[in-house]
Every structure is written in C-alpha cells, then in structure tokens.
Amino acid sequence: MHKVLLINGSPKEKGCTYTALKEIADTLANEGVECEIFHVRSDAPGCRDCGYCAKKGRCSIKDDVNAVADRLDEFDAIVLGSPVYYAGPSGQVCAFADRLFYSNADRMAGKLGAAVVSCRRGGASAAFDRLNKYFTVCNMPVVPSQYWNQVHGFTPDDVRRDLEGLQTMRTLARNIAWLLKCIEAGRDKGIDRPVYEPHLWTHFIMPSE
Numbered sequence: 001m002h003k004v005l006l007i008n009g010s011p012k013e014k015g016c017t018y019t020a021l022k023e024i025a026d027t028l029a030n031e032g033v034e035c036e037i038f039h040v041r042s043d044a045p046g047c048r049d050c051g052y053c054a055k056k057g058r059c060s061i062k063d064d065v066n067a068v069a070d071r072l073d074e075f076d077a078i079v080l081g082s083p084v085y086y087a088g089p090s091g092q093v094c095a096f097a098d099r100l101f102y103s104n105a106d107r108m109a110g111k112l113g114a115a116v117v118s119c120r121r122g123g124a125s126a127a128f129d130r131l132n133k134y135f136t137v138c139n140m141p142v143v144p145s146q147y148w149n150q151v152h153g154f155t156p157d158d159v160r161r162d163l164e165g166l167q168t169m170r171t172l173a174r175n176i177a178w179l180l181k182c183i184e185a186g187r188d189k190g191i192d193r194p195v196y197e198p199h200l201w202t203h204f205i206m207p208s209e
Contacts, residue, residue: 002180003034005068005075009082009093011042016118017081019156020149023166024079024116027173033180036075038068046095053103065099072104076180077112077143080131087123089130101134109139110193112179114172116149118159124150139196143179145172 006025010017018037025035045061052060059065080097082089101108113135117127128148135142149172151165152158159165 001032001034002076002177002184003036003074004028004077004079004176006035006037006079007081007093007096008037008039009080009090009096010039010118011083011090011092013039014156015083016151016153016156016159017083017116019159020116020118020151020165020169021079021081023169024173024176027170028177031174031177033173033177038064040064040092040096042092044092044096047098047102053099057103059099059103061099065096065103068100069104069107072107075111076183077114077176078108078135078140079114079116079176080134081116082118082127082131084117084119084123084127087126089117089127094130097131097134101138105138108135109196111140112143112176112183113138113140114143114145114149114176116151116169116172118151118153120152120154124148124152139194141179143172143175145169145175 006021008018008021021037025037028035041064044063048060050060058069080093082093115128115131117124117131125148128150132142145168147168149168151169152162
C-alpha cells in the first residue's frame with residue numbers, strides 16, 4: 001500500500017493547517033492510500049551548517065528530524081503544510097524542512113511532493129512557492145491541484161466553510177493517489193526512476209587567469 005507523510009508546520013496541532021491536511025488525509029484514505037500527519041515541534045532548531053550530515057548521513061541535532069528521516073523509506077509522498085506569516089511559511093516548518101531535506105536529499109528523490117498553506121487573506125502564493133522549492137531541488141515531482149493549495153480563515157471552522165479551499169485539497173489528494181498508482185504501474189512495466197549524474201557544485205566567482 002502507498003503511504004503519504006503530511007507534515008503540519010503550524011504551532012497549533014489541530015488548527016487551520018491541520019484541517020486542510022485532514023481533508024487530504026481523508027480523501028487519500030478513500031483512494032486506498034495510507035496517511036500519517038506529523039506535527040512539527042514549535043521549538044524546532046534551524047540548521048547549524050556544521051557539515052555533520054555530509055559525513056554521517058543524518059543531522060547532528062538529535063530531534064524529530066532524524067526520527068522522520070529514519071522512516072523516509074515508508075513514504076511515497078510528502079506534503080508540507082504551514083500557516084502563512086508575513087507572506088512566508090512558519091519558522092518552525094522552515095527550520096525542520098531545511099534540515100530534513102538537506103540531510104536526506106538523495107532519499108527524497110522520486111517521492112511526490114506537495115505544499116499546502118493556510119492564511120487569513122494574503123501571502124499564500126509566496127509561502128506556497130517557498131515550500132515547493134524543497135521538492136524541486138530534490139528531484140521530487142510536484143503534484144498539482146485545481147488551484148494553488150491554500151485555505152483561508154482564522155479558525156478551523158472558518159476553513160471548513162472555505163468550500164473552494166477544501167475542494168482544492170481533495171483534488172490534490174486524488175492527484176497524489178493517481179500519480180502514485182501511475183508510478184507503480186510504470187515500475188511494473190520496467191520503468192524506474194532516472195539514474196542521475198554526480199552532483200556538480202559550482203558558484204559564480206571565477207578564478208583569475
């Protein structure tokens with residue numbers, strides 16, 4: 001059975017972001033896809049740029065990042081959810097995702113990715129764009145929906161009244177389920193993930209001649 005990890009990056013465990021993710025989870029369950037919602041701790045520390053993960057393959061900070069990393073092979077898709085603060089995702093989800101994706105980039109490749117944001121009024125598309133960058137830098141196909149994946153409201157009850165927002169979540173869930181099944185069908189026919197070249201790391205300061 002396919003399995004999807006939905007990461008709730010809101011300080012509120014059962015707030016607006018959770019309400020959007022729960023709509024996705026319920027729809028995926030109806031499509032025969034198993035789900036798990038994981039709540040990021042509000043005190044999630046940021047990356048220390050220590051280089052430990054490059055040597056050891058895991059983050060030097062002993063917290064939930066490594067706990068999730070240890071289970072990555074269970075999941076076929078990852079959904080990042082966050083409230084919108086100043087047109088960006090929450091600090092805790094960025095701190096968590098920076099370390100999770102950087103220390104496990106090779107293991108992320110080939111998994112499906114999708115972002116979900118919750119806002120009162122504006123800033124959703126900027127926050128949505130920020131979260132999607134985690135997927136596109138890790139060779140993860142990004143799953144679309146009928147609109148940008150956003151819900152609106154101050155409270156979970158507000159979100160439940162955002163009919164278009166919830167429909168967008170359901171459409172996203174159905175697209176995730178469909179693509180997971182397409183990938184499985186392709187694998188059964190001998191079509192596997194691409195084999196990538198070794199990563200080339202460059203910058204824009206050229207050596208003097």
